[in-house]
Amino acid sequence: RCNLLWSAPKTLMIGWVDTIRICVIRKRSQIELQTRDVTEYLVDPVYTFQTEYFISGLGPLDDQLVLLGVPKVCDPELGKAQRPVLMVADYKDCEFCELSTDSLNIRGYEEYSCNDYYLDILLEENRFFIVSPKDIVIASPLDIDDKVKWLTENSRFEKAITVLEEVGGKCANHSVVTVGVKYLDHLMSEHLYEEAAILCTRICKNDKVLWENLILKFAEVKQLRAISVYVPKTPEQALSSEIYELIFYEYLNEDPPGFLKIVQDWNPALYKTGVIINKVLERL
Template sequence: MQSADEPVSDESIAGKESQVTEEDEDEEEEILLEPRFTYSRILNSIPAVFTKDAASSLVVHDKFIAIGTQTGYIYILDHLGNLHSESTARRHRAAVTAISVDTAGSYVASCALDARISVYGIGSDEFTQTIDLKVAARSVAISPDFSKRGSGQMFVTGERDLLLHERRFFSNHKYTSLYQGLERDGLISQISWRGPCIAFTNDTGTRIYHRNEERMIALVQPIHDANAMSGCRVIPSHCWLNDETLAIGWANSVCVCVILPAYNDQASVSSGSSRSPTRRKTQSSAMRKVEVNFAWRIDMLVADISFTLKKSGSDLWKEIVVFGMKRLPGEKGGEVVEAELALLEPDGIESYILNTEDRIEMRNCTLRNLRYFHMSALPLESLYFLLGPNEFFQAQPCSADERVRWYMENDMLKEAVEYATVHESQLKELNALQIGKTYIDSLISKGHYHEAASNLKTVCGRHKDQWEYYVNEFERHNVVLQVAKYLPVKDPQLEPESYQSVLIAALYNHPLLF
């Protein structure tokens, strides 16, 4: 089996973290991170659901939201939290551990501790089925094209082994073992399916099975600190950033790996998973391998991960979105745990830039409940849904008004002016001109006349009355010459008195110029 690059060692990462802490501690404390999201509770039918039940799993599709609960119910809701009672039912007799939706949003697969797999349609029941396994599956992933006729209506389940289930003629059910784990490998706690690739994680790492090649193409070994998992059960999280890039969040680590294009290998090879069925490849067969592009250790425990895009409508990811819990020092030497959402931008293989770190007040926020906290997102719409056992939040990008207001509240007037000027058309409550005037007035009051004058063009633009107002202001402070080289002579053209005041000041203060 072709494995991914060797993971970075714990010692090297710990050393880097220690060095940063010792040398840059004071600087890091002074960094003010701008919030990128605004958070709102999703209500409507949600409070009624959580009055009688508690959430255990989540998946969000373009069409709907599916929430699994600890009593076995699957609730189908719209993005505003309104219940679709016709699609909601108790599918299991125990806590739902995982939910998966096909690309079309037509079928949902779920698994629970009752050893039952439930596959059911949203608006159609042609391929609905229920399967009782001998051993309870901890994870499930439905084929992206499950609803297509002739696709075989496949899904995979994971306990110690990875099983591919397929619907045959006359509704017969067939399963194939793709991977057989040893006892030391532990249980498969996460599965994700994208195109021909099925990724799954157990205690020994994340493997990627390629259906076209019928073999494992990678084993990405874990890099997290085992001590970080003490006192809680940490479930790994998968997020496909595109068809070739998989992000893995696990405990206090994030890895991003890329499936490289196929190349020709003249030697015969075989897959290398534990007791996995092998398929010999002939000479000159196309081979794929996986490289780890980023491997980060972070100071929080991951519940789920997603991503942001570089620009609207782009398929290029910019940041990894991490939702989870963070230990913070409490009173009398103790510690408290808070829910947190962070944005991590790549800076190097082992380093990242922390762009945002938002703390969210959520109930039942304890390490024991980490497995019940989930995030599922619609990155193309910049919507991120955060689930706790008894509450549901939506995170969406801050509006232009909110971002400008934050800059102003934190005395970052220059940044407020720059942002308001670029995004003036998006401002609904604030006025870019008034923000600029506040900045100029602040500079004048502090005696920073040169800086104030240099920003007049940005703030005043074509507003003739504002130019004339500030000429008078600078004259009142006996520094009108500061605006001389910035005064417009046309578009707008000012009243003669404005130019005269500058010329007179120059005549008295610099007669050699005339």
């Protein structure tokens, strides 16, 4: 079944089989009208995306897209249809980016196809009605906490942090710091130490205690050199001298030329020079 929906006065959403097409109705230029025998308006396809689902319905949600669909592949164990899903996705910049997907517990779904479901919308309230032969399910948008939770559970940390930054850095149960630390742990588990170090500047800002706690994570895996470039070094933001000394020790043991460079570049007021001199003498 072809699904047609006007998401705006001049924007038409089309869902056909497994493909979504977003079209804009535009008026032809005077040159086109004068040189060719054509209609005054045309349908201009702006975005086209193929999905993993047979499409049962489409709908707009602010600047995003809601899709009701059925997985193309049958359940491998039962050989019957899988549960229908309700997906929210971004579709700007020529990319189709899934934000959330919920499997719906519809009675008798094993016997239904995509044409047995229908999606209706109450735009004023952002409510979506999923209609099947035996059930009607009402869906409404996630709040910020739900959205961040889903993103973090699906390892979409970057997007979760961006969502939080857009609302001031925190919501009821999440913050840029809590999600950022989870993201940091994820990056370090993947040995992406440079990316993890850059992330510290984004989540720590002027929080000295947080800086020191996260730097110790790098110390545990002998990757202080990765974060040394980003560690605060101004007098106003200076951390405890022990933190800088840990970085010196690692350079001294693992990268002597790098040790010499930071000795030349860093303000001696950041650390205890006597402690560093003693370590150098021990190594000689």
